[in-house]
Amino acid sequence: MSTTIERPAAAITQVGLPLDRVDGRVKVTGAARYAADAPVEVPLHAVLVQSTIARGRITEIDASATRAVPGVVEVLTYHNAPRVPALPFDFTVPVQEELAPLQTSEVHYDGQHVAAVIAKSFEAAREGAALLRIAYERYAAEVTIERAHQVDVPEQWFGDDAQTRRGEPEAAYAASAVRLDATYVTPAENHNPLEPSVTVAEWRDGELVVHDSTQWVRGTRAALAKHFDMDDERVRVIAPFLGGGFGCKGFVWPHTVIAAMAAKITNRPVKLVLTREQMFTSCGRRSQTHQRLRLGASRDGRLASVLHDVLSESSRVGTFVETAGGVTTMLYDVPNVAVTHRVARLDVPTPTAMRAPGEAPGSFALGSALDELAYECGLDPLDVLRRNHAAVDPSSGLPFSSKHLLACYERGADAFGWSARTHAPRSMRDGDELIGWGVATATYPAMRSPAEARVTLGADGTIDVASATHDLGTGMYTILAQIAADALGADPGAIRVRIGDSSFPNAPVAGGSMSSASVGPAVQDAARRARLEAVSIATSVAASPLHGLREDDIDARDGVLRAKNDPSRAIAYADVVRLGGTGAIEALGSAAPGDESEKYAFHSFGAQFVEVRYDEELARLRVSRALGVFDCGRILN
Amino acid sequence: MRTTERPAVPARSSVPLTLRLNGREAVFDVEPEVTLLDLLRERAGLTGTKKGCDRGQCGACTVLVNGRRTLSCLALALPHAGDEVTTIEGLANGEKLHPVQAAFVEHDAFQCGFCTSGQILSAVAIIAEGRADSDAEIREAMSGNLCRCGAYPNIVAAVAAARDGMAGGRGAVKAAQGAR
Numbered sequence: 001m002s003t004t005i006e007r008p009a010a011a012i013t014q015v016g017l018p019l020d021r022v023d024g025r026v027k028v029t030g031a032a033r034y035a036a037d038a039p040v041e042v043p044l045h046a047v048l049v050q051s052t053i054a055r056g057r058i059t060e061i062d063a064s065a066t067r068a069v070p071g072v073v074e075v076l077t078y079h080n081a082p083r084v085p086a087l088p089f090d091f092t093v094p095v096q097e098e099l100a101p102l103q104t105s106e107v108h109y110d111g112q113h114v115a116a117v118i119a120k121s122f123e124a125a126r127e128g129a130a131l132l133r134i135a136y137e138r139y140a141a142e143v144t145i146e147r148a149h150q151v152d153v154p155e156q157w158f159g160d161d162a163q164t165r166r167g168e169p170e171a172a173y174a175a176s177a178v179r180l181d182a183t184y185v186t187p188a189e190n191h192n193p194l195e196p197s198v199t200v201a202e203w204r205d206g207e208l209v210v211h212d213s214t215q216w217v218r219g220t221r222a223a224l225a226k227h228f229d230m231d232d233e234r235v236r237v238i239a240p241f242l243g244g245g246f247g248c249k250g251f252v253w254p255h256t257v258i259a260a261m262a263a264k265i266t267n268r269p270v271k272l273v274l275t276r277e278q279m280f281t282s283c284g285r286r287s288q289t290h291q292r293l294r295l296g297a298s299r300d301g302r303l304a305s306v307l308h309d310v311l312s313e314s315s316r317v318g319t320f321v322e323t324a325g326g327v328t329t330m331l332y333d334v335p336n337v338a339v340t341h342r343v344a345r346l347d348v349p350t351p352t353a354m355r356a357p358g359e360a361p362g363s364f365a366l367g368s369a370l371d372e373l374a375y376e377c378g379l380d381p382l383d384v385l386r387r388n389h390a391a392v393d394p395s396s397g398l399p400f401s402s403k404h405l406l407a408c409y410e411r412g413a414d415a416f417g418w419s420a421r422t423h424a425p426r427s428m429r430d431g432d433e434l435i436g437w438g439v440a441t442a443t444y445p446a447m448r449s450p451a452e453a454r455v456t457l458g459a460d461g462t463i464d465v466a467s468a469t470h471d472l473g474t475g476m477y478t479i480l481a482q483i484a485a486d487a488l489g490a491d492p493g494a495i496r497v498r499i500g501d502s503s504f505p506n507a508p509v510a511g512g513s514m515s516s517a518s519v520g521p522a523v524q525d526a527a528r529r530a531r532l533e534a535v536s537i538a539t540s541v542a543a544s545p546l547h548g549l550r551e552d553d554i555d556a557r558d559g560v561l562r563a564k565n566d567p568s569r570a571i572a573y574a575d576v577v578r579l580g581g582t583g584a585i586e587a588l589g590s591a592a593p594g595d596e597s598e599k600y601a602f603h604s605f606g607a608q609f610v611e612v613r614y615d616e617e618l619a620r621l622r623v624s625r626a627l628g629v630f631d632c633g634r635i636l637n
Numbered sequence: 638m639r640t641t642e643r644p645a646v647p648a649r650s651s652v653p654l655t656l657r658l659n660g661r662e663a664v665f666d667v668e669p670e671v672t673l674l675d676l677l678r679e680r681a682g683l684t685g686t687k688k689g690c691d692r693g694q695c696g697a698c699t700v701l702v703n704g705r706r707t708l709s710c711l712a713l714a715l716p717h718a719g720d721e722v723t724t725i726e727g728l729a730n731g732e733k734l735h736p737v738q739a740a741f742v743e744h745d746a747f748q749c750g751f752c753t754s755g756q757i758l759s760a761v762a763i764i765a766e767g768r769a770d771s772d773a774e775i776r777e778a779m780s781g782n783l784c785r786c787g788a789y790p791n792i793v794a795a796v797a798a799a800r801d802g803m804a805g806g807r808g809a810v811k812a813a814q815g816a817r
Contacts, residue, residue: 030685
């Protein structure tokens with residue numbers, strides 16, 4: 001079962017082909033310009049200074065040695081930084097930390113930006129930053145999740161209920177023949193894309209132009225406009241290439257605002273690149289989690305009840321909920337479920353979404369608990385997963401748009417050789433090494449968001465596709481060229497895709513694994529409209545070889561419109577544009593989620609098989625094999 | 638009071654420096670603390686060389702100095718007076734990609750591309766050094782170049798393919814002879 005996607009005007013011939021990345025050449029020649037490579041004339045360089053206490057206030061800043069460094073232009077602190085408002089977190093103004101930078105003497109966590117040294121060279125700024133002397137008054141700080149005094153219970157997060165229940169989970173658990181009660185702890189994890197976060201900011205005639213390593217140019221634009229009290233249109237955010245992101249570049253962080261402040265106060269372009277060390281406190285991390293799971297099951301491994309209690313952490317100046325219990329509501333066919341999420345408020349930097357936020361630590365805990373349950377029941381763990389397979393989404397009762405998880409288990413088990421597994425602990429051995437095999441289920445929601453795109457056919461034969469989306473290495477440039485090629489009936493090599501600019505038509509954050517499904521249909525729509533406009537001109541202008549034909553009579557292939565019943569009657573897009581006399585054919589397209597999510601539950605699924613080897617004498621644990629089999633929908637490239 | 642025990646910084650003067658940069662003579666005035674990486678990126682305008690960690694751990698800044706793999710973030714610029722420095726911008730012959738560059742595209746040996754310049758320069762050097770004769774040897778010799786996207790299997794495939802395509806397929810011949 002699949003959802004209905006409007007059939008494109010032309011046959012699908014490019015989508016799904018293993019076309020080389022269209023941005024491959026610029027990436028292997030060093031020509032791809034990432035944010036720190038922005039062609040800005042003689043920028044100043046800003047280096048951040050971070051707090052060295054977890055909570056307190058600044059009592060003194062001595063910048064005399066800093067200012068004595070040749071080349072240092074300015075030292076930006078709360079004393080002289082432009083006044084900007086703190087912004088509450090909002091999905092249209094996505095500031096993850098509700099703390100405007102450099103506004104007060106207060107320190108809320110270790111690693112908070114407390115100053116920026118601006119200099120004519122990076123070396124001078126770095127030296128100046130090292131020489132800045134800051135004195136603090138320290139307050140007592142809480143940094144340990146187990147001892148947090150303030151623990152919040154959020155009602156909702158990202159539009160989903162954070163506290164959910166169905167059936168009678170406590171009673172069903174108490175009545176179960178097999179009960180498992182286990183707690184799993186997952187550590188904080190940092191994204192650390194290879195490209196650190198960067199902002200290069202420049203004010204031009206009262207307008208702010210920012211080259212930013214962001215996964216969301218429109219979101220960054222909105223936040224900067226709010227901070228500096230400007231119309232959105234007077235802020236331009238540019239990010240044609242990102243050196244990875246994994247979530248830490250999804251929302252807007254204080255360094256971006258500081259770079260814009262520094263450019264404003266010096267009236268010069270300013271380049272600010274976080275150091276690798278600063279990446280650990282400046283742009284989020286995956287929160288640690290403490291997850292208690294209680295499983296109630298029958299002797300044959302059928303789950304009757306799951307209670308999943310999640311504790312994660314956030315700062316006192318921003319909120320993030322690591323919704324690890326989300327998977328528990330939908331992954332298995334369980335009649336009685338209770339999921340709770342609590343958030344400990346600590347004097348630490350604010351966490352954020354990191355690649356599969358919620359699902360990653362939640363799947364680990366739930367999968368581990370099911371493995372332990374299999375041992376309690378004396379069953380093959382794979383059988384336990386199969387026996388609890390959900391044919392429909394148990395949280396909503398809706399059918400899945402597609403689900404081939406059982407096939408993933410089967411194919412994975414065959415490829416891995418699962419049938420050779422022996423059940424008893426310590427029963428599998430190879431020489432000095434004990435061998436363990438495990439299996440678990442993977443899932444992630446398939447989401448969509450409204451998006452727009454523009455397709456322009458030029459009189460010189462160029463085809464331009466523009467949208468404010470992003471390519472983090474995900475292949476967006478390439479698949480959009482393929483999608484536009486199919487919808488237009490053109491060669492993907494003739495199509496130029498431009499993305500990563502807030503002045504292009506709107507697109508969502510490149511997060512949540514939703515960009516292809518959101519922007520792809522928008523490009524398809526824009527290309528279809530451009531094609532229809534070209535057909536309209538080609539059939540109505542007397543000088544056209546297709547004059548008088550109807551739309552249905554015409555095929556498009558290799559950038560040429562042709563009469564279906566007489567291929568000798570043909571005209572290239574470029575010639576249609578010239579006939580039209582408007583210089584170009586331009587079409588804006590859009591796509592948005594419809595009512596499909598009221599009819600179906602959308603998720604991808606997969607099965608993971610892993611082998612670990614343990615040498616007892618050396619206490620050496622190694623992952624020796626890992627196999628994933630995924631039901632991930634239609635492959636675009 | 639946070640104290641940073643450093644001496645006051647004297648006014649530093651810049652020093653003239655001449656390099657052979659991608660085959661051409663290039664002249665700079667640099668202060669002694671300028672790294673080769675920052676010289677390339679901020680003063681020579683060669684931004685293809687990337688700063689991933691600035692502490693010699695990720696390999697994104699790898700360039701060739703007199704043909705030898707060098708972490709440009711850990712190299713001060715001044716001691717390299719007169720050296721031949723090759724960056725990613727110096728590999729292609731006009732429009733024609735270097736075989737390693739072409740192999741990286743063909744084998745999709747990257748995603749975000751941020752580590753790619755360093756990967757390619759390391760690959761060029763290890764092939765020239767004869768240290769790319771097997772997949773295991775490639776993995777070991779390339780282990781100083783991190784890829785956060787995890788394109789490693791494709792990187793190994795690209796390096797092996799480039800090796801076979803270069804120098805009369807020396808590696809392929811060796812493999813056929815059962816040398817490894």
